[in-house]
Amino acid sequence: MAVSDVKVLGSWPSPFVMRPRIALHVKSVNYEYIEEILLESKSELLLKSNPVFKKVPVLLHGDKPICESLIIVQYIDEVWSSGPSILPSDPYERANSRFWAAYIDEMWFPALRGVLVAESEDAKMAAIAQVKEGLVLLEEAFGKLSQGKPFFGGDQIGYLDIALGSLLVCLQVIEKFSEMKLLTEARTRCLLEWAHRFSSHVAVKDVMPEADKFAEFAVKLRAKILKARATPE
């Protein structure tokens, strides 16, 4: 399939867009990246490609749209054998990777987002406590899954590295806003070292948003969410 037959519809401030991009880099697949402007109107191409969720990222493989970041990562892993496997080959390890990725998206990320959009100090501190608790769980999971190797996926970046690593920039912004270190040497040393390795990995570093620029976007996003809350339809 020609280069232009693989496209990613994305938007730079969406951490979820990093996921398919990193997976394509791991597989050495060339693709065209098409930038959507978030917080503004959505393009015809996005609305046509993902009419149900109307969200980035979307992978276009020829005329076939694939939606939802982790579903796209699995698709990329199944279609391209031009690089290391992203999901482990063992079904139990695969189930564990999927489990922790589900934990991250369903529990941990909502807590992280909760810190950003908290309207009271109590709500903010409760969300921060959840984020910290989650990091301790993920530190334990890293110990079990990496088995002394550099990544959750072992020697290579795998599914769970991509799932969690794509959200590191959000964690940095929350640390900045809350003036608090959440990923610490004392509590989560392995994860802290992993975060440095992940962020400087060749498949990752060029798609990781610059932290200050991302923080500016987060301020705008927060204002938009709080405004929407104050003026329900």
Place this chain on the structure above:
Amino acid sequence: MAVSDVKVLGSWPSPFVMRPRIALHVKSVNYEYIEEILLESKSELLLKSNPVFKKVPVLLHGDKPICESLIIVQYIDEVWSSGPSILPSDPYERANSRFWAAYIDEMWFPALRGVLVAESEDAKMAAIAQVKEGLVLLEEAFGKLSQGKPFFGGDQIGYLDIALGSLLVCLQVIEKFSEMKLLTEARTRCLLEWAHRFSSHVAVKDVMPEADKFAEFAVKLRAKILKARATPE
């Protein structure tokens, strides 16, 4: 592996528990079913097996716990070849099945649950509208994915059949409470016929809760949720 090496921790009123059970039936795998009493305290075995979410279902395969209903279904499909494949073999069809299953769990089921726990007529009607809209989307998806065959999975019950079919009993209860037919001949004929086929399938019928008994449970669940809302921690 001996029969007793496969166990399902479940609870009859949890529609999600049906998912691994149906998958095991499709694969003709014998298993021990261990009933948890929901709305009461949780067993040591459940807390030990799923310390993160503390929820049923859990599959115990030997000493390995696998959690989250759809992750378990994928695990069963990957481990046992003693029956038809549950996920399609084509990566794009697999991505589509995963996409609609994600839609069901993230958007459609929360709307269905929203009808049950709505505290105003407006909130209830808004949730019912979302449920109906979702059924129309799923009717369209059925047309595309089943390609004229009896199930989403083609000739056999597949991943999406299990994901949606396990929630049919919830839909029936909501129809009963709202005194409104939601799965109708006029709007969703294919899905209505599919629901009959699915519910009477040999892998399904013995694990589908009896509607009246399930409705009684739903009344208790509703009371518990509304009480928890009224008395926050």
